[in-house]
Amino acid sequence: MSVRAEGPVVEKARTKAVTSEDLIEHVGRMGQSPFEPVSFDVDMDEGCGMGFSSVHGVRAEACRLLEEKLLRTYAAREDATAQAPSAECVRTRLAHVRAETGIARPTPGTSVAAEACALVATPESAEAALAAGASRVYATADDLASGTWPQA
Numbered sequence: 001m002s003v004r005a006e007g008p009v010v011e012k013a014r015t016k017a018v019t020s021e022d023l024i025e026h027v028g029r030m031g032q033s034p035f036e037p038v039s040f041d042v043d044m045d046e047g048c049g050m051g052f053s054s055v056h057g058v059r060a061e062a063c064r065l066l067e068e069k070l071l072r073t074y075a076a077r078e079d080a081t082a083q084a085p086s087a088e089c090v091r092t093r094l095a096h097v098r099a100e101t102g103i104a105r106p107t108p109g110t111s112v113a114a115e116a117c118a119l120v121a122t123p124e125s126a127e128a129a130l131a132a133g134a135s136r137v138y139a140t141a142d143d144l145a146s147g148t149w150p151q152a
Contacts (some may be wrong), residue, residue, distance in 0.1 A: 003069055005062035013049030020044060026055045032064035122145040 020042040028037050085093075098105060106112075117136040118129035126137045127150050139149070 003062055003065035005052050005058050007054045007058035007068055010048045010050050017047045026052045027059050031106055070098055121148045
């Protein structure tokens, strides 16, 4: 996979010519990008000059374009995800489910007792959450597959 980023036109050096080692050093500073250079292939004429801020700008743009290209399929996937239903849709569906199942609608003014729930990753954290008063403890299937978990 590749991308192309261009910067200002390279001109004849006014003071000090840029060497291939200089370019490799500055292009190789990847900063906050998620990329790491593997190799460099520099082809340049003798006596070229440019400011290193230009080099850094072109590198940053190339990294941005590459990241965008790599994530394009995921961005398209996000666009295709279903939108959450509206509140009115949820209320209508809930009323329909209550009617089908015979579950009565709560009367106004009644309250449900609050519960403390904890999402944990280890049996030790589950024990700590239960000891601290959690009434429910949740863990992923992968986490549950390891260790000896407390019985609620």
